[in-house]
Amino acid sequence: MKWKARIVVRLKEGLNDPEGRVIGKALKNLGYRIEELKVPKYFEVVFESDEPEKDAEEMCRRLLANPVIHTYSYEIEPLGE
Template sequence: MKWKVTVIVRLKEGLNDPEGRVIGNALRNLGYAVENLRVPKHFEFELESEEPEEEVEEMCRKLLANPLIHDYEYSIEPVS
């Protein structure tokens, strides 16, 4: 069966996000009252699988995230 998967990988609370800091500064320089800008990693893909939840969990642990520094979440929906 085919699934549409979205994975979002965030740096753990308290860890520095230099890209986010740069973009946040740029937006403040343009006059916007922006705070705490973060740039999580976002992956979207289709997956052919009979066990999508197990496989996506494995992909996160093996490749998409580093559990030492990242938290992750995902959504899995059937492709119509």
């Protein structure tokens, strides 16, 4: 069976997100009232699996996220077949 996972990998609270800060500042300079702008990593994965939850969890732990500095979350939807 085929699945699509949307995986968001965020920096833990308090860690520096320079890309987000720079983009937030640029938007402020354009006149928007930005309070916070973050740039998490975001992955869209189409994969075959009999255990999609287990696989998505493992992919995060083994490759996509670094548990020292990241938290992660994901949503999985079936694509059929």
